[in-house]
Amino acid sequence: MTNDNQNPNSNPNPNPNPNQNPNLIIINAYVLTMEGKGVGMIEDGAVAIKGNKIEAVGPTKQILADYSSKADEVIDATNKLIMPGLIDSHIHTGLGILRGVAQDMHNWMQDGLWPFMKHVTPEDSKKGSMMNIIEGIKAGTTTFCDYDSNMNQLVQNYVAVGARARVAELINEIPDDIGDLPVGELYPFHPEIGNRKLQNNLELLKKWNGAENGRITSMLGPHGPDMMSLELLQEIKELATKYDTRLHMHVAQGDREIDQVFKRYGKRSIAFLDEIGYLNERLLAVHLTEATKEETEQVARSGAAMINCSGSIGIIDGIVPPILEFIEAGGTAALGSDQAPGNNCNNMFNEMKFVAILNKVKRKDPSVFPADQALRLATIDAAKAVGLEHEVGSIRVGKKADLLFINLEEPSMSPVITKPVRNIVPNLVYSARGNEVESVMVDGKFIxxxxxxxxxxxxQVIREVQQAATAISEKVAADPKLPASTPLLAKMELGEL
Structure with a gap:
């Protein structure tokens, strides 16, 4: 149960220009604006859209009085919830083609993912990416912070599908066959690999930042402090200043990373990043899985944002990342779904539910991490974390019309209770699965x-992905370097899978 701290009959966004003719008015809806300190619920609400932006939002009666005779179309959204599209602040869509290959094991990356990755072509990644994007859209994601290799190819999927994307190339200096290296040995760095990937990221910035009427924007994407040389890390930091962009980066994402960084520099990851000037408002610090309480608070105080991926880290590492400690230290945080080989699904309803429940369990306190807090981490707080709060994350006049139509007559959202408390937000976080999302709008257009x-x-997308995944699987099975100890392979041989 939650108190939304908002008068249901108030209008948080007074209409600035009633003389405008909107393309569309949505009426008779529950409108979840995510404005203010709560969730900004308007119980009999309406939204007017002009082009790709919100023209007005308020009570249905008021919006109809101002606009009904001028709108091109009116949609009656009775028994629907209209809310901002969800933001997936950290996702690797190019890994979608490897869904489910690396669960229930130690050394997830080395023993699970990398034996497959070296057989995945850029075209395979692009096919898997499109499938992953569709999956996200159907569960209400409208903005994807995609962070992967070959992003200049993957970004074309966002052009085709019409979703919003904030993209970065995954920059590292490690070879494709890194999975053949024994666990614990230092990674070999190849400057030519790092330079090629850096140039890909710079091309992404120059060609795609602001493309598609601003629907696509770009960042820099250093893979992690363990995945490249000090020289390349410093070069990327300087480029972030030059291009005035953010750094999407794994930080303290696993004991493997801590071990690699300590062996090279004699410091843990966060101390090392602080020393080289990475801890500031440009940094999106993804995971912080292995961060101590003191390190977590240090990152929060630095102005860097934290991206939390509860489903992925829970499955891969069996750890609850320190997002609650980060928020309590004053940091800005957001949620991400990460990748399909580890998390299996890319569904932000899952992430909202996981982050709330796991932190309640971690603290042994059911009152911590309420539903509205989890919802903010996938909407307005996420927008702030990734630098898009002026465009998305809430329903406010002048922001982009990225909206979800949620069917409140689905069993998982029924019944709707409005007095003495509202149950819509708790049901969104703890009950919804994604199929309640009936329609998705981005930039004022239904996708x-x-x-x-x-x-x-x-x-057709699913058919193409299946064909590519079958070919990859055959290559992996025939690979003479595939470790016999690979956990899923051993389970197969024992008839357990």
Missing amino acids: MKDRQMVTVDEK
């Missing part, structure tokens, strides 16, 4: 309507 993708052929 999914009545559960059907508008811009791409979903079935």
Whole structure:
């Protein structure tokens, strides 16, 4: 249960220009604006859209009085919830083609993911990426902070599907066959690999930052402090200043990273990053899985944001990342779904539920991490963390019309209770699974309507992904360097999978 701290009949966004003719008015809805300190609920609300932006939001009666005779279209959203699109602040869509290959094991990356990754082509990644994007959209994600290799190819999927993307190239200096290296040995660095990937990221910034009417923006994407030389880390930091952009980066993401950094520099990751000037407001510090309480608080105080991926880290490491400690230290945080080989699904409803429940369990306190806090981490707080709060994350006049239509007549969202408390937000976080998302709008255009993708052929995408995944699997199975101790392989041989 939650108190939304908002008068349901108030209008948080007074109409600035009633003489404008909106393209669309959505009426008779529950409107979850995510404005103010709560969730900004308007119980009989309406939203007017002009072009790709919110023209007005308020009570249905007021919006109809101002606009009904001027709108091109009016949608009656009775028994629907209209809310901002969800923001996935950390996702590797190019790994979608390897869903489910690396669970229930130690050394997830080395023993699980890397034996497959070296057989994945850029075209395979692009196919898996499109499938992953569709999956996210159908569960309400409208903004994807995608962070992967070959991003100049993957970004074309966002052009085709119509979603919002904030993209970065995964920059490192490690070879494709790194999975053949015994666990614990120092990674070999190849400057030519790092330079190629850095140039890909710079091309991404120059070609795609601000593309598609601003729907696509770019950042720099250093893979992690263990994945490249000090020289390349310093060069990327200087480029972030030059291009005035943020750094999307794994930080303290596992004991493997801590071990590699300590062997090279005699320091743990966060102390090392502080020493070289990375801890500031440009940094999106992803995971912080292995960060101590003191290190977590240090990152929060630095102005860096934290991206928390509860589902992925829970499955991969069996750890609850320190997001609650980070927030309590004054930091800005957001949620991400990470990657399909580790998390299996890329669904922000899952992430909201996991982050709330796991932190309640961690603290042994059911009152911590309430539903509205989890929801903010996938909407307005996420927008602030990734630098898009002026465009998305809430329903406010002048922001982009990235909206979800949630069917409140689905069993998981029923019944709707409004007095003496509202149950919509708790049900979104603890009950919804994603299929309650009926339609998705980005930039004022429907990209999914009545559960059907508008811009791409979903079935064809799935067929192409299956063909590519089958070919990859055959290569992995025939690879003479595939470790016999690979956990899933051993389970297969024992008939356990």
